[in-house]
Amino acid sequence: MPKIQVLDHPLIQHKLTYIRDINTGTKEFRELVDEVATLMAYEITRDLPLTEKEIETPIGKGTSDVLAGKKLGIIPILRAGLGMVEGILNLIPAAKVGHVGLYRDPETFEPVEYYVKLPKDVSERDLILVDPMLATGGSAIEAVNSLKKRGAKSIRFMCLIAAPEGVKAMTDAHPDVDIYIAALDEKLDENGYIVPGLGDAGDRLFGTK
Numbered sequence: 001m002p003k004i005q006v007l008d009h010p011l012i013q014h015k016l017t018y019i020r021d022i023n024t025g026t027k028e029f030r031e032l033v034d035e036v037a038t039l040m041a042y043e044i045t046r047d048l049p050l051t052e053k054e055i056e057t058p059i060g061k062g063t064s065d066v067l068a069g070k071k072l073g074i075i076p077i078l079r080a081g082l083g084m085v086e087g088i089l090n091l092i093p094a095a096k097v098g099h100v101g102l103y104r105d106p107e108t109f110e111p112v113e114y115y116v117k118l119p120k121d122v123s124e125r126d127l128i129l130v131d132p133m134l135a136t137g138g139s140a141i142e143a144v145n146s147l148k149k150r151g152a153k154s155i156r157f158m159c160l161i162a163a164p165e166g167v168k169a170m171t172d173a174h175p176d177v178d179i180y181i182a183a184l185d186e187k188l189d190e191n192g193y194i195v196p197g198l199g200d201a202g203d204r205l206f207g208t209k
């Protein structure tokens with residue numbers, strides 16, 4: 001069974017409240033998404049392997065841990081996933097970044113893929129797929145399909161807000177993908193928007209509405 005983890009750190013929850021707020025403008029929305037992405041990245045990288053290194057301090061010799069150099073990849077689902085990339089790179093600057101471009105058809109809610117560009121060695125990397133919203137799950141499921149088709153073997157998915165419908169669809173389709181969420185909301189409305197959610201993540205990030 002995949003791990004479904006709600007990252008309920010108080011700082012994440014506090015910032016998410018202002019991200020949701022209809023009165024939060026584009027600039028502040030972008031800054032908050034960036035900050036929450038950093039905090040979430042801190043939580044989900046807890047299991048990164050370490051290796052021991054010889055050190056010499058002003059006091060003497062010893063050993064201490066450093067990251068074992070696992071190859072990581074951050075994959076935003078365009079557009080809205082872009083808003084989370086810099087925040088994650090703040091913590092893991094050596095990660096490579098790939099892009100999967102998808103939009104959700106407003107009538108059918110079906111995902112439509114329009115762009116894919118991934119690191120060459122995608123099959124050797126632990127991938128963090130990011131998108132602020134997991135609504136019906138169609139986009140995340142299709143993004144994972146796309147990554148697997150190109151050789152990806154290790155994928156985790158990180159989003160700000162998920163609907164129960166999306167979590168179920170995603171875990172049914174990809175039980176090997178762990179999901180990290182800042183908040184699990186109540187439901188979807190008749191337009192496929194998460195309730196209470198935050199509205200349209202891409203439009204709020206880029207000011208397109």
Ligand SMILES: O=P(O)(O)OC[C@H]1O[C@H](OP(=O)(O)OP(=O)(O)O)[C@H](O)[C@@H]1O
Nearest residue numbers: 078079080103104135136137138139202
């Ligand atoms: O789980 P789903 O029902 O597929 O919905 C979630 C998707 O919808 C939004 O993208 P959108 O289609 O608005 O594209 P955008 O990021 O370009 O705005 C969101 O960022 C997800 O990618």
Ligand SMILES: O=c1cc[nH]c(=O)[nH]1
Nearest residue numbers: 135193194199200201
């Ligand atoms: O609530 C939602 C659902 C899909 N996409 C969004 O941006 N928001």
Ligand SMILES: [Mg+2]
Nearest residue numbers: 200201202203
């Ligand atoms: Mg959108």
